[in-house]
Amino acid sequence: MNYDKLDPELYPTKLYLSPEKDKLFEKGVWPKPFAFNQDVVNVFDNMISRSVPLYQEVLTCAAHWAREYYQPGTRIIDVGCSTGTFLELLGRFLKQNATLVGIDNSQPMLEKAEQKLVQIKQIHQIEFICDKAENCSFENSSVVVINYTLQFLPLQVRQLLLRTIYEGLVPGGLLFVSEKVKSPYPQFQETITRHYEAFKAHNGYARTEIERKKEALENVLVPLTEAQQVQMLYDSGFNQVDSLIKLHNFISWVALK
Ligand SMILES: Nc1ncnc2c1ncn2[C@@H]1O[C@H](C[S@+](CC[C@H]([NH3+])C(=O)[O-])CC(=O)[O-])[C@@H](O)[C@H]1O
Numbered sequence: 378m379n380y381d382k383l384d385p386e387l388y389p390t391k392l393y394l395s396p397e398k399d400k401l402f403e404k405g406v407w408p409k410p411f412a413f414n415q416d417v418v419n420v421f422d423n424m425i426s427r428s429v430p431l432y433q434e435v436l437t438c439a440a441h442w443a444r445e446y447y448q449p450g451t452r453i454i455d456v457g458c459s460t461g462t463f464l465e466l467l468g469r470f471l472k473q474n475a476t477l478v479g480i481d482n483s484q485p486m487l488e489k490a491e492q493k494l495v496q497i498k499q500i501h502q503i504e505f506i507c508d509k510a511e512n513c514s515f516e517n518s519s520v521v522v523i524n525y526t527l528q529f530l531p532l533q534v535r536q537l538l539l540r541t542i543y544e545g546l547v548p549g550g551l552l553f554v555s556e557k558v559k560s561p562y563p564q565f566q567e568t569i570t571r572h573y574e575a576f577k578a579h580n581g582y583a584r585t586e587i588e589r590k591k592e593a594l595e596n597v598l599v600p601l602t603e604a605q606q607v608q609m610l611y612d613s614g615f616n617q618v619d620s621l622i623k624l625h626n627f628i629s630w631v632a633l634k
């Protein structure tokens with residue numbers, strides 16, 4: 378055990394989340410089909426942190442892995458960076474100066490991210506790219522993080538994007554990926570969904586809000602099974618894939634080039 382690598386200061390870690398409450402699906406009109414429009418962006422931090430089990434733990438874990446696999450002189454890229462919460466956290470973690478890149482095809486998301494990273498910009502080089510991830514280059518990256526974003530892409534695009542990421546990563550480079558998944562067993566899928574919805578209710582969402590959002594996400598957020606996702610990672614070239622965190626239907630993996 379290398380005790381130099383253990384840093385007790387990293388726990389617990391607060392995320393920088395804007396406080397505006399997500400009431401989008403409460404009444405009136407709501408985004409159907411679901412889209413990352415300005416209304417969603419305004420409440421996004423509150424929405425994702427109340428909707429994704431272990432969100433804080435996942436981002437903290439990704440920051441640990443990023444710090445450990447970062448190779449000086451290369452880039453760290455967050456794909457689907459949204460409001461920049463992960464990059465802001467990572468910026469506080471990293472001891473050495475680095476180039477941090479956020480990719481998102483939603484301009485309003487990146488405007489929020491710019492604001493969130495004002496202080497981090499004093500320490501690190503920050504770049505934002507407003508484009509579809511599938512159009513981007515991942516050259517000279519040692520760490521790529523893609524949390525809850527593949528699930529919104531058409532299946533063929535997911536495979537192409539993962540292949541492009543693999544090719545861009547330097548040898549020894551790391552991909553950290555989180556997704557919503559479905560169980561291959563209908564009975565488990567039904568039970569897991571019920572437990573997930575209880576988690577949302579516990580976080581203050583009413584049954585109507587949960588049902589409306591579920592409908593809005595149909596055919597927009599398309600989950601794979603764990604086996605399908607892992608196969609896709611191996612098919613993209615990665616030669617070591619392992620899961621790190623799972624609760625209900627949300628899971629995180631690491632994959633190594
Ligand atoms: N083709 C695309 N190319 C680039 N970005 C895209 C694309 N399609 C959607 N997006 C962007 O991917 C992000 C997905 S959210 C990620 C959460 C973040 N990772 C977090 O840990 O806070 C997940 C969620 O909302 O469940 C949004 O910001 C979209 O604009």
Ligand SMILES: O=C(O)C(=O)Cc1ccccc1
Nearest residue numbers: 424425428429557590594598
């Ligand atoms: O899958 C769901 O039901 C969610 O609510 C996850 C989510 C979180 C944030 C934006 C879109 C989907």
